[in-house]
Amino acid sequence: MLVFFMIGSLILLLGPGLFVWGIIVMKQRDSAGRSRLPGGLLTLAGASTMVFLFWVFSEIGKMNFSKGRVLRLQGRARVARRALGDGWADDAAPEVAGLTPWQRTVLGEAWRHSAGMEHASVPAFAKLSLKLSSLGAPSELIEACHLAALDEVRHARRCFALARAYSGLPWTAGAIPELGQERPQRPEPGEGDAWSRLVRGSLLDGCLAEGMASRVAAEGAARVSDPVVRETLSVIAEDEERHAELGWDVLAFALERGGGKARRALRQALEALDAQRTPELPRIPGVDEDFLARNGVLPQAELGRLMEECIQQTRARAAAAAA
Ligand SMILES: [Fe+2]
Ligand SMILES: [Fe+2]
Known part of the structure; x- marks a missing residue:
């Protein structure tokens, strides 16, 4: 070590x-x-x-081959600062023999990035729970939010463990200072009421983003050669699929209770679906697409195909939910 x-x-x-x-x-x-x-x-x-x-x-940092729900603070996605130390890693140990120091640095940074996204999903689900409580949501939705946050804790621990094993550096989660500075925010004109914001966030960050995260992790698990990474991606795929289903449940709750404004917000959110960005695979000297695929990172063409499929499926299901 x-x-x-x-x-x-x-x-x-x-x-x-x-x-x-x-x-x-x-x-x-x-x-x-x-x-x-x-x-x-x-x-x-x-x-x-x-x-x-x-x-x-x-x-x-542009890769998002496995991540949880996005933590949005004042309209911007946030993650914890880089930090070295303990407290955010399990004991997973992938095979690193045969990798060059450069390949290990790149894989370590990729998993550190994923770990940061997974870690940010923990407060993202805590925020969703607060928002649902403020709107009088049933206990099943609140419970599912907290269980999802616990899933993200496990994802973050595993991703940090992989980042540490590959990079050789004791990466951990730093602070998210913006989380402590957040003030109640006046909605931007056009954002609509709380129900409209819940509809938009559920469709884009829950139904689509977590559905996509699940598909990407599942496809990555099918290609990866390391059994520890395969198990990690398989668990993440299963959990993210459940989180996407939570997004659909929250959307149904908002449409049921939010009235005409919530339905209008859904129509607007559906128009924004096509603008959602396909994850970009970086072009880094010393690591090609085959190497990344063997290590659980999908080729760019596959990411584009999956994103297109996810957008079409999300659109069809949301249209049915609104009917
Ligand atoms: Fe998630
Ligand atoms: Fe996750």
């Missing part, structure tokens, strides 16, 4: 290390009256490495 930690740290610290080393070399050579070029090249190499890693990590 110590060796894994050292490899993971080395890749992250390579850029800053080269940069600082370059500055030191430049100063030493400058005071000795020699050319500063070698130090300058080291500094440039360090800066380039940092930019490259930043680019790779931001590309990986």
